[in-house]
Amino acid sequence: MTPLQTLPEWAATAPAIVLALTGLALLLIDTIDPDSTNNGLLAGTATLGALAAGGIAGWFLIGGTGMESTGGAISLYGDALVVDGMSLFFTLIFTSVAAMVTVASYDYLADEPHQGEFYSLVIFATTGMTLMGMSNSLATVFISLELASLPSYALVAFLKKDRGSIEAGLKYFLIGALSSAVFAFGISLVFAVTGSLVLPEVAASLAEGTELVGVLGLGVLMIAGGFAFKTASVPFHFWAPEAYEGAPAPVSAFLSSASKAAGFAVAFRVFTVAFPLETVTAVGGGSVDWSLLFAVLAVVTMTLGNFAAATQNNVKRMLAYSSIGHAGYALIGLAAITTDGGAANGDVLGASMAHLFVYGFMNTGAFLFIAMVEKWGLGRTFEDYNGIASKAPIAASAMTVFMFSLAGLPPFGGFFSKYALFESAIGSGFWWLAAVGAVNSALSLFYYSRVVKAMWIEEPSKPLEIGSQPVGLYVAIIFAAVGTVLLLPGFQPVIETAQTVAAALF
Amino acid sequence: MVPPQYYLLLSAAVFCIGVFGLLTRRNALLFLMSVELMLNAANINLVAFSLYWGNVTGQTFTLFTLALAAAEVAVGIGIILVLYRNFDDVDVTNATTMRW
Numbered sequence: 001m002t003p004l005q006t007l008p009e010w011a012a013t014a015p016a017i018v019l020a021l022t023g024l025a026l027l028l029i030d031t032i033d034p035d036s037t038n039n040g041l042l043a044g045t046a047t048l049g050a051l052a053a054g055g056i057a058g059w060f061l062i063g064g065t066g067m068e069s070t071g072g073a074i075s076l077y078g079d080a081l082v083v084d085g086m087s088l089f090f091t092l093i094f095t096s097v098a099a100m101v102t103v104a105s106y107d108y109l110a111d112e113p114h115q116g117e118f119y120s121l122v123i124f125a126t127t128g129m130t131l132m133g134m135s136n137s138l139a140t141v142f143i144s145l146e147l148a149s150l151p152s153y154a155l156v157a158f159l160k161k162d163r164g165s166i167e168a169g170l171k172y173f174l175i176g177a178l179s180s181a182v183f184a185f186g187i188s189l190v191f192a193v194t195g196s197l198v199l200p201e202v203a204a205s206l207a208e209g210t211e212l213v214g215v216l217g218l219g220v221l222m223i224a225g226g227f228a229f230k231t232a233s234v235p236f237h238f239w240a241p242e243a244y245e246g247a248p249a250p251v252s253a254f255l256s257s258a259s260k261a262a263g264f265a266v267a268f269r270v271f272t273v274a275f276p277l278e279t280v281t282a283v284g285g286g287s288v289d290w291s292l293l294f295a296v297l298a299v300v301t302m303t304l305g306n307f308a309a310a311t312q313n314n315v316k317r318m319l320a321y322s323s324i325g326h327a328g329y330a331l332i333g334l335a336a337i338t339t340d341g342g343a344a345n346g347d348v349l350g351a352s353m354a355h356l357f358v359y360g361f362m363n364t365g366a367f368l369f370i371a372m373v374e375k376w377g378l379g380r381t382f383e384d385y386n387g388i389a390s391k392a393p394i395a396a397s398a399m400t401v402f403m404f405s406l407a408g409l410p411p412f413g414g415f416f417s418k419y420a421l422f423e424s425a426i427g428s429g430f431w432w433l434a435a436v437g438a439v440n441s442a443l444s445l446f447y448y449s450r451v452v453k454a455m456w457i458e459e460p461s462k463p464l465e466i467g468s469q470p471v472g473l474y475v476a477i478i479f480a481a482v483g484t485v486l487l488l489p490g491f492q493p494v495i496e497t498a499q500t501v502a503a504a505l506f
Numbered sequence: 507m508v509p510p511q512y513y514l515l516l517s518a519a520v521f522c523i524g525v526f527g528l529l530t531r532r533n534a535l536l537f538l539m540s541v542e543l544m545l546n547a548a549n550i551n552l553v554a555f556s557l558y559w560g561n562v563t564g565q566t567f568t569l570f571t572l573a574l575a576a577a578e579v580a581v582g583i584g585i586i587l588v589l590y591r592n593f594d595d596v597d598v599t600n601a602t603t604m605r606w
Binding site: 139142143146150153154157160161163164166167169170171173174177178180181182184185187188189191192195196197215246 | 510514517521524528534537538541544545547548549550551552554555558559561563564566567570571574577578581582584585586588589591592593598601602603
């Protein structure tokens with residue numbers, strides 16, 4: 001069948017355009033009648049916008065836009081942006097997380113002022129993340145990273161009278177500003193060596209060789225530091241527990257799922273396209289081996305995140321450290337890339353992307369459950385969760401699904417994604433990364449099951465009072481739970497898509 | 507023409523001054539100024555090597571970096587303002603309600 005009409009090339013960025021227009025529409029709605037706030041209308045518009053963008057991305061992904069079947073990646077604006085399978089795959093993650101967060105915020109924000117600003121900041125940050133996935137030039141990488149970060153700082157500090165929220169926002173901002181300065185300096189060093197900012201041209205220039213190996217190595221290291229901040233990996237991880245604990249819980253969900261995935265999206269592209277391992281090792285005589293760097297970071301991040309999570313008394317903080325641990329798992333995708341890997345490179349990178357996809361559902365759901373408990377005013381420690389299952393069995397069941405899935409127990413989505421990740425790491429010859437990951441997963445079961453035990457087995461110390469049944473939060477949590485469970489039979493298409501689009505990068 | 511490594515030395519020096527300020531100052535506003543120094547070190551590199559390579563990519567990107575630095579300060583000042591209202595100080599080490 002011949003297509004009736006061919007869309008213009010710029011239409012490939014439709015998800016980002018829809019999100020940006022939604023953000024502007026939210027500001028417009030808020031401006032028309034600034035004195036009264038229509039929470040339902042704002043939340044609805046934001047959710048619809050996110051779902052529409054996600055729907056377009058899914059349609060493109062199924063239709064093969066920017067993939068080999070339709071003529072390869074579409075590059076736009078002088079190669080500054082590129083739309084391919086990977087950017088669409090990540091767009092799907094960002095928009096589904098954003099949709100869940102905006103639905104849940106309907107209840108969480110019910111009594112808060114400045115709702116229009118909240119939703120538009122969430123949507124603008126999502127726009128930035130979508131652009132991060134498409135960035136094909138260090139300039140657009142930096143700008144879209146800031147577009148995603150700046151609204152996030154404001155969102156974390158959103159509760160202006162809550163000292164925890166302000167402290168979290170301050171720490172997130174200070175470390176974010178520091179890491180973006182380091183990142184910019186890294187970009188400038190790479191530009192000094194190669195004379196270009198467009199990723200493929202950087203690689204082409206490196207292939208011709210350079211005398212400034214030290215400058216290049218420093219630049220690559222600093223760029224890796226910028227990504228470590230965005231993905232909450234060691235050594236720029238220490239903002240994460242503070243920011244996630246202090247921030248409003250839906251924002252924590254958004255940052256720990258979507259923002260982390262965005263960091264990985266851009267790191268995957270920059271390191272595979274601009275600094276292909278075979279080129280940079282040839283240039284530096286083995287001294288610029290970023291795969292080794294990420295292997296070390298992955299091991300340290302996994303171990304530190306999981307051990308710190310095991311010692312926490314506060315559920316939200318435990319989840320914050322567990323999200324650092326999951327960043328470590330996802331880093332395996334970059335760590336297990338080898339110079340002669342061939343198809344194995346695409347497999348391990350794709351498995352890492354699939355893990356981030358599953359993680360987007362289960363982690364968002366877990367943080368939204370915490371948002372609901374906060375809404376009920378029950379407290380934040382494990383003891384405060386005692387006996388919740390007797391009052392709210394549906395929500396507690398959903399939380400149980402998230403916890404076991406995060407731990408990677410067999411009947412849930414999280415098991416398959418971890419299994420695929422560790423298997424492909426072994427396939428690339430990095431059995432020790434898989435082993436460290438497996439040991440850490442076993443450890444993580446300890447602290448995840450503490451939540452389940454508290455909810456189902458322990459008796460509450462004082463009588464539980466659960467006020468309202470927030471509809472929006474319930475919808476978002478059940479959607480996340482259904483997503484996590486459906487990824488059990490549906491994991492095959494996800495991993496296949498992820499590995500196909502990842503293989504296109506090499 | 508000045509040899510390019512001089513520019514690298516200059517920008518590295520400015521960057522290190524920024525890092526030093528960041529590590530030693532407790533005032534949030536001085537922290538912001540230090541970050542600004544680090545960003546400008548990147549700008550020096552970009553402009554200098556734009557000339558060296560004979561294209562305007564670096565110079566154009568510098569304009570974007572400047573605009574982004576301004577946007578970052580705008581958000582940062584907002585956060586520092588609410589910090590002052592809640593903690594009556596702009597000392598970044600005072601805000602410790604959460605334990606590590």
